[in-house]
Amino acid sequence: MKKSLLLLIAVLFIFSASPAISSDIFIGTCVYKFNDTHLTEIRKSMLEEMRLQGGEIVFSDGENSQPIQQDQIDGYITKGVDALVIMPIGTTAEYAIEKAKPEDIPVVIVNREPDPEILKTYDKVWYIGSHAEESGLQSGQILVDYFKAHKEADKNKDGKIQYIMLCGEQGHQDTTIRTEYSVKALKDAGFELEELGRDVADWEKVKGFDKMKGFLSSFGVENIEAVISNNDDMALGAIEALKAEGYNSGDNSKFIPVVGVDATSPALEAMEKGELLGTVLNDAYNQGAAAVRIAIKAADGNEINKNTIGYEVTDGKYIWIPYRKVTKENLKEFILNKDLILKPREKF
Ligand code: GAL
Ligand code: CA
Numbered sequence: 001m002k003k004s005l006l007l008l009i010a011v012l013f014i015f016s017a018s019p020a021i022s023s024d025i026f027i028g029t030c031v032y033k034f035n036d037t038h039l040t041e042i043r044k045s046m047l048e049e050m051r052l053q054g055g056e057i058v059f060s061d062g063e064n065s066q067p068i069q070q071d072q073i074d075g076y077i078t079k080g081v082d083a084l085v086i087m088p089i090g091t092t093a094e095y096a097i098e099k100a101k102p103e104d105i106p107v108v109i110v111n112r113e114p115d116p117e118i119l120k121t122y123d124k125v126w127y128i129g130s131h132a133e134e135s136g137l138q139s140g141q142i143l144v145d146y147f148k149a150h151k152e153a154d155k156n157k158d159g160k161i162q163y164i165m166l167c168g169e170q171g172h173q174d175t176t177i178r179t180e181y182s183v184k185a186l187k188d189a190g191f192e193l194e195e196l197g198r199d200v201a202d203w204e205k206v207k208g209f210d211k212m213k214g215f216l217s218s219f220g221v222e223n224i225e226a227v228i229s230n231n232d233d234m235a236l237g238a239i240e241a242l243k244a245e246g247y248n249s250g251d252n253s254k255f256i257p258v259v260g261v262d263a264t265s266p267a268l269e270a271m272e273k274g275e276l277l278g279t280v281l282n283d284a285y286n287q288g289a290a291a292v293r294i295a296i297k298a299a300d301g302n303e304i305n306k307n308t309i310g311y312e313v314t315d316g317k318y319i320w321i322p323y324r325k326v327t328k329e330n331l332k333e334f335i336l337n338k339d340l341i342l343k344p345r346e347k348f
Contacts, residue, residue: 025054025082026058027055027081027083027299028073028076028085030073030076030096031043032062034061038284042284045285046288049291050292052347053292060076077099082295084105084107085108085110093118097122101121105124106294107124108125108291108298113173126298127317128290128294129321130287131320131323135280136177136185138185139228139260139280139325140181140189143185143226146277155225159192160193161192162194163227164197164215164227165179165195166237166238168201168234169202174230183228197218197219203231204237208236224256227256228259229258232261232262235259236267239270239275242258243275248274260278261323262279265338268338271326278326290319294309
């Protein structure tokens with residue numbers, strides 16, 4: 001057998017949960033891209049939830065390409081899936097609804113928020129997400145607390161915070177809203193700010209590293225007082241660039257506060273080592289569990305409400321999973337909870 005075919009079989013095997021309780025539900029999941037730390041954590045959570053609830057789930061990698069994901073949606077519908085879970089690319093949520101509606105297939109949208117009008121066009125579509133404002137405010141508040149406690153962090157003593165902003169993918173609500181609200185939290189607390197640089201690093205660690213390298217050579221490490229990143233991967237990339245300058249490597253006199261969002265496992269580790277100041281939990285465990293429960297319950301013809309899925313449903317359409325601030329003080333709790341992703345859960 002060809003090596004690539006063997007690999008494909010291995011991948012399919014890994015991603016099909018063996019049912020604990022037999023159910024014939026088959027869920028097709030479209031992921032914006034596999035190479036994304038937060039979405040990979042959601043995938044792990046979905047797989048665990050499926051293992052518990054029973055049934056089969058398949059994941060496909062959209063490679064951040066709208067045409068690829070559209071083909072995958074068509075493929076799943078042709079195969080006769082019982083429900084679709086979509087982590088959209090561009091406007092693929094609309095596409096999925098358009099294709100699934102005539103077949104009466106429930107659609108669960110996760111992560112990128114679709115236009116509310118689109119959700120109204122189909123009674124079997126739901127959106128699971130988290131309020132981006134919360135994550136922006138919370139990451140800003142982590143910096144507020146830091147600058148209040150560390151007067152010396154205003155290195156040039158000009159009464160302003162000179163910062164760098166690393167942005168996620170353009171057109172994603174988490175990028176625009178987190179950027180705006182992180183700055184808002186600092187301003188609301190009375191801080192004056194000066195943005196030295198801002199750039200798009202598409203949620204990626206490597207791009208975060210490259211952009212930060214560029215900012216370091218333009219402004220000099222001694223003139224940067226904070227780094228605000230829309231997610232952890234880009235923050236960790238920026239930290240790599242700072243480490244190359246001898247910063248954020250354990251010496252407290254050479255530390256630039258960096259904040260991210262997601263609370264991925266590598267980010268929690270970086271916090272433990274004192275490299276990353278703080279982050280905000282983007283709750284992959286609950287986002288993934290809710291997605292699978294809705295898909296199964298809706299495919300079985302049930303109503304979707306707190307009694308059937310265990311999560312509050314707003315306006316019949318939205319499942320909002322709260323963000324939580326992660327700081328040095330409560331870090332242990334999050335590290336312990338991370339293990340829950342792979343632990344058996346409650347049968348629902
Ligand atoms: C965001 C998350 C990012 C990335 C993105 C993908 O919510 O913070 O790390 O996963 O979703 O769309
Ligand atoms: Ca300053």
